[in-house]
Amino acid sequence: MTNKRVGLTLDKVLEAALEVVDRDGIEKLSMRRLGAELGVEAMTLYHYLPNKAALLDGLVERVVAAVRPSFDGPAGEWPQHLRAFAVAFRDELLRHPGVIVLIATRPARSPAALKAVEDTAAALGRAGIAPLQALRIVNSVATFVIGHCLAEAATTPGHPEQVTDDVLDLATFPTLAAAVEAGLGTPADHQARFDLALDALLPGLCH
Amino acid sequence: MTNKRVGLTLDKVLEAALEVVDRDGIEKLSMRRLGAELGVEAMTLYHYLPNKAALLDGLVERVVAAVRPSFDGPAGEWPQHLRAFAVAFRDELLRHPGVIVLIATRPARSPAALKAVEDTAAALGRAGIAPLQALRIVNSVATFVIGHCLAEAATTPGHPEQVTDDVLDLATFPTLAAAVEAGLGTPADHQARFDLALDALLPGLCH
DNA sequence: GACCCTCTCTTACACCGTAAGGATCCGTGC
DNA sequence: GCACGGATCCTTACGGTGTAAGAGAGGGTC
Known part of the structure; x- marks a missing residue:
């Protein structure tokens, strides 16, 4: 319709895709939605990507590349x-x-x-x-x-x-219930x- | 069309679903295909399952339940x-x-x-x-x-x-190449x- | 026979990935 | 100037998905 140049880039596409995934979850990432996010029709994305698999691979690569372990020993x-x-x-x-x-x-x-x-x-x-x-x-x-x-x-x-779903039955799952009571599933627990x-x-x- | 009773069961549905996944992979498991596998229309399955998520949950439960650790010490x-x-x-x-x-x-x-x-x-x-x-x-x-x-x-x-994809560049990835040569990625390696x-x-x- | 519940099907909708091809823009050569 | 060609974007269409809504058949009970 508009047919205006947007100045897209593979990098911009991947960045927008990562934004969508971070915001709405992976299941909401579709070509059409990603296109809309960039002000473009879905098929336009195929000028930068051969298919959706490449998009997902690009996301993986992007995240993996951002891993920067800092150890200077x-x-x-x-x-x-x-x-x-x-x-x-x-x-x-x-x-x-x-x-x-x-x-x-x-x-x-x-x-x-x-x-x-x-x-x-x-x-x-x-x-x-x-x-x-x-x-x-x-x-x-x-x-x-x-x-x-x-x-x-x-x-x-x-x-x-x-x-900690519904009330955990104390009688049938005493250990589990005690652990939940003690903080199982909290961020601190995951870290620990x-x-x-x-x-x-x-x-x-x-x- | 036929409208013949097939004698379906949630158990049979899950079993057929597991069969499809094992044979064709998870991405080929759709309600229509699973229905066809059972000689039934897709919507018929919704009499046994509220939605596809429940189908997947059922598969998980089925596989997890089959884990039978044997240790009698x-x-x-x-x-x-x-x-x-x-x-x-x-x-x-x-x-x-x-x-x-x-x-x-x-x-x-x-x-x-x-x-x-x-x-x-x-x-x-x-x-x-x-x-x-x-x-x-x-x-x-x-x-x-x-x-x-x-x-x-x-x-x-x-x-x-x-x-062991394409030829692994011996010059840039010597350790990786040596490991592949030594059996990295083989079933025995995974076991090890x-x-x-x-x-x-x-x-x-x-x- | 009349009723009802269980099971199955039909139709339809909104979404998906993407194949095919048309329209526009822009830089380059003449 | 102008024509050409490639880069960029759009439209349309096809076969797939999950599932909402409701129609209809089968079999059991009164």
């Missing part, structure tokens, strides 16, 4: 390196809850993501760990964070139905669970 | 209990790869699932662990298994594009990674 202390990565990864995932399932589902294979993995694994290699074992360690930490964040985001405030498991996993991975 | 050795649960859970998830993402996304809140959690947590409680801590431990193991299986199923043969992380996690959770 000596290169030899790779457990701390892994911990910094895990913490930074979780922080970024929780910033974009709707994208977590995408990350869990379509592993990032972009050069940037592969480079991050390669660098971390190479650091382990310099500590005398064989490549296969190094990648198992890195992947273990990554999948742990993803699994944790999926659970955390699924029971985080704003999401439908908490663990993350720390608990990470502190268990990391030392163990250094056999 | 003394009740006190709860780390072995948790290990048996983790192994049985993974086995069942890998039997239904299409359902994993559902399980990761919509936590099971059925009485049966809650009872399984309650029982495990209660066992930890008998070992002197506080309810909140017990549930953190149980949840840590569960989310770990889910995260691992998501990654495993996403790179399992039959799924699109392996890690699962064992590695589980052996790291469990002793650590017993602080």
